[in-house]
Amino acid sequence: MTSSLCKSVLITGCNRGIGLQLVKQLAESSNRPATIIASARNPSGSTALQELSRTFPDVHVVTLDVVDGQSISSALKDVRSILGNNGLNCLINNAAVGFSTNINSVTPEDMMRTFQVNSVAPLFVTKAFLPLLQTAAAQSAGMGIHRAAVINISSILGSIGLNCGEAAKFKSYAYRTSKAALNMVTRCLAADLGSDGILCMSLHPGWVKTDMGGIHAELTVEESVSGMMSVLSSLTQSNHGGFKDYRGQNLQW
Ligand code: NDP
Numbered sequence: 001m002t003s004s005l006c007k008s009v010l011i012t013g014c015n016r017g018i019g020l021q022l023v024k025q026l027a028e029s030s031n032r033p034a035t036i037i038a039s040a041r042n043p044s045g046s047t048a049l050q051e052l053s054r055t056f057p058d059v060h061v062v063t064l065d066v067v068d069g070q071s072i073s074s075a076l077k078d079v080r081s082i083l084g085n086n087g088l089n090c091l092i093n094n095a096a097v098g099f100s101t102n103i104n105s106v107t108p109e110d111m112m113r114t115f116q117v118n119s120v121a122p123l124f125v126t127k128a129f130l131p132l133l134q135t136a137a138a139q140s141a142g143m144g145i146h147r148a149a150v151i152n153i154s155s156i157l158g159s160i161g162l163n164c165g166e167a168a169k170f171k172s173y174a175y176r177t178s179k180a181a182l183n184m185v186t187r188c189l190a191a192d193l194g195s196d197g198i199l200c201m202s203l204h205p206g207w208v209k210t211d212m213g214g215i216h217a218e219l220t221v222e223e224s225v226s227g228m229m230s231v232l233s234s235l236t237q238s239n240h241g242g243f244k245d246y247r248g249q250n251l252q253w
Contacts, residue, residue: 006033006089006090006145006146006232006233007033007034007035007086007089007136008033008034008035008036008037008083008086008087008088008089008090008136009026009033009035009036009037009088009089009090009091009092009145010037010039010062010079010088010090010091010092010129011023011036011037011038011039011092011094012039012040012064012066012092012093012094012095012122012125013039013040013041013066013094013095013096014038014039014040014043014046014049014061014094015040015041015042015043015045015046015048015049016046016048016210016211017208017210017211017212017221018094018153018205018208018210018221018224018225019038019040019092019094019095020038020046020048020049020052020221021221021222021224021225022092022094022225022228022229023036023038023049023052023059024052024225025222025225025226025229026229027052027055027056027058027059028056029229032058033058033089033090034058035058035060035082035083036056036058036059036060037060037061037062037079037082038052038053038059038060038061038062039061039062039063039064039075040061040063040064041063041064041065041066041068041071041095042063043061043062043063049061060082062075062078062079062082063075063078064125066093066095066117066121066122066124066125067116067117067120067121069124072124072125072128073128075128076128076129076132079129079132080132083132085135086135086136086139087132087133087134087135087136087137087138087139087148088129088132088133088135088136088148089133089136089145089146089147089148089149090145090148090149090151090232091125091126091129091133091149091150091151092151092153093121093122093125093126093150093151093152093153094153095117095121096117096118096153096178096212097113097114097117097118097175098114098118098155098172098175098212099172099174099175100170100171100172100175101171101172101173101174101175102171102172102173103171103173106173106174110173110174111173111174111177113174114174114175114177114178115174115177115178115181117178118175118178118179118181118182119178119179119181119182119185122152122182122185123185123189126150126189130193133148133149133150133193133196133198134148134196134198136148137196137197137198138197141197142197142236142237143197143199143235143236143237143240144199144235144236144237145199145232145233145235147197147198147199148196148197148198148199149198149199149200149201149232149235150186150189150193150198150199150200150201151201151203151232152182152183152185152186152200152201152202152203153202153203153204153205154179154182154183154186154202154203154204154243155175155176155179155204155205156204156245156251157170157172157175157176157179158176158178158179158180158181158182158183158202159180159183159243159251159252159253160180160252160253161252161253162251162252163176182202183202183243183253186200186201186202186241186243187241190240190241191241194240194241199235199237199239199240200240200241201235201239201240201241201242201243201244202242202243202244203228203231203232203243203244203245203246204243204244204245204246204251205219205224205225205227205228205245205246206218206219206223206224206227206245206246206247207219208220208221208223208224209221219246224246227245227246227247227248228246230248231244231246231247231248234248
């Protein structure tokens, strides 16, 4: 990712896992964005995130619980004061919850909680930060993260078309449904924000060794995030409203 492609980025859920690694690899990149805003609901609980912000002055840590309206408003104020009049180039909705829920174990509470964090929150975080994305979009042309973009970190498990054969063996009614809903949020946002020049897409990070992905996952966080960074840096108009994985392959909805 080159700094000319993206001046500012805001990521949710940065205290561990893929979010934390995105902050680390962006900060370590020679062409890093001038401003990296790493949000987490309890930033002081993450030694790794605190360490990153001490090492890299361009990494700003902001408190943001994505399901709490007051927390979103307060984070918006903090982000505005960091960015000034420049607007925000790239919002990465990464925070999520996930666990397996089969036909016997799934509860209405699992479904609602997962839907709230994984599908509803990315929409309302995007709505809150939209004026900042619009400000950035008004300052340049074309489409991509150099201008303005909303990247929803989704999952292949949210693909309705691919929930068959071997892939259907992973049972999670709550998580799969929430990511399918997130994909629809992406498509609705793409329909609404394209005319403002704001690119919207869903991105699957691969099966990654994190607390969520587990120790048997295929990829390290480093591998997943390297792939995602090259996808992000190459996005153009043709990717608007799309669903890709960390290698840049298009996925079925
Ligand atoms: P982790 O479980 O390791 O991390 C989840 C992150 O989301 C944590 O930082 C957590 O913060 C945060 N989070 C959860 N709820 C909230 C909230 N209400 N407000 C703010 N932050 C919150 O997951 P991964 O890093 O593996 O996943 C990152 C993204 O990638 C998710 O969208 C996930 O669905 C997706 N993904 C992951 C895959 C994998 O194999 N790992 C596969 C496909 C998609 P806290 O520590 O406070 O709980």
